[in-house]
Amino acid sequence: MRRLLAGVLLLGLSLAAAQQRHIPLEQVRSGLSYAGGDVRALQADEFANPAQLWLQRGEQRWSEPVGRAGKSCMDCHGAVKDGMRGVAARLPALDRQSGQLFILEDRIRQCRQRHQQGPELAFESDDLLSLSLYVSQASAGVPLKLAADGPALPHVLAGERLFMQRRGQLNLACTHCHDQNFGRRFYTDPLSQGQPNGYPVYRLEWQKVGSLERRLRSCFVGVRAEPLPWGSLEMRQLALYLGWRGQGLPVEVPAVRK
Numbered sequence: 001m002r003r004l005l006a007g008v009l010l011l012g013l014s015l016a017a018a019q020q021r022h023i024p025l026e027q028v029r030s031g032l033s034y035a036g037g038d039v040r041a042l043q044a045d046e047f048a049n050p051a052q053l054w055l056q057r058g059e060q061r062w063s064e065p066v067g068r069a070g071k072s073c074m075d076c077h078g079a080v081k082d083g084m085r086g087v088a089a090r091l092p093a094l095d096r097q098s099g100q101l102f103i104l105e106d107r108i109r110q111c112r113q114r115h116q117q118g119p120e121l122a123f124e125s126d127d128l129l130s131l132s133l134y135v136s137q138a139s140a141g142v143p144l145k146l147a148a149d150g151p152a153l154p155h156v157l158a159g160e161r162l163f164m165q166r167r168g169q170l171n172l173a174c175t176h177c178h179d180q181n182f183g184r185r186f187y188t189d190p191l192s193q194g195q196p197n198g199y200p201v202y203r204l205e206w207q208k209v210g211s212l213e214r215r216l217r218s219c220f221v222g223v224r225a226e227p228l229p230w231g232s233l234e235m236r237q238l239a240l241y242l243g244w245r246g247q248g249l250p251v252e253v254p255a256v257r258k
Helices: 002-018 037-044 052-063 073-077 104-114 126-137 150-164 174-178 212-222 233-245
Strands: 201-203 208-210 255-257
Touching: 037 255, 052 073, 052 126, 104 126, 126 208, 150 174, 150 233, 212 233
Parallel strands: 201 255
Antiparallel strands: 201 208
């Protein structure tokens, strides 16, 4: 009985710790608010926004049959604006069948292999990014609302530890830039809060659409730390913490950043 009470108390303390936000919800801001006027104008222009090319590709991939099953995404889910509304705002989340922590790209890869019986979509491939962007657009304007309690809680806490952990030759943590110094200039550009609501995003430095995982890996390289492997659990835990941290921000795609 004492062990049970101790376990309940520990869980309660952990949940309380996870609920202590370093940036109050009322101060949470999208990365777009730190962008220059040229970037904001480019994102707002439906015709000039370069991410439109990936959206068009995603629309094509959504409706075309693939794999041995000869099925398209639309065959199971219908029109993306109807069947996928709100999905991107709830991910990462635990998969009910496997218990694994899935991001949107994991869901798409799983469907491609399990239900369409098609070839695996490689991480950061144009087809995977295009489908992810197309599905995410169905949730445009929907506030982020991720499950951060129950079985997901240990993953949120693990993601928070990663966010706070110093790493690399520069001995910096994510929190040093995105909690403590957002709004201040790093060279010529202001630091943002590092919010995830615009991904997959078109970055001008990449000249293409890229995933949140690619951006996180870039940050690792920026502090001269070894990036985590593609598809690692730690990356998903960090993405879950970021989603919880930015709760309430609307999904903002197709987004453009510098």
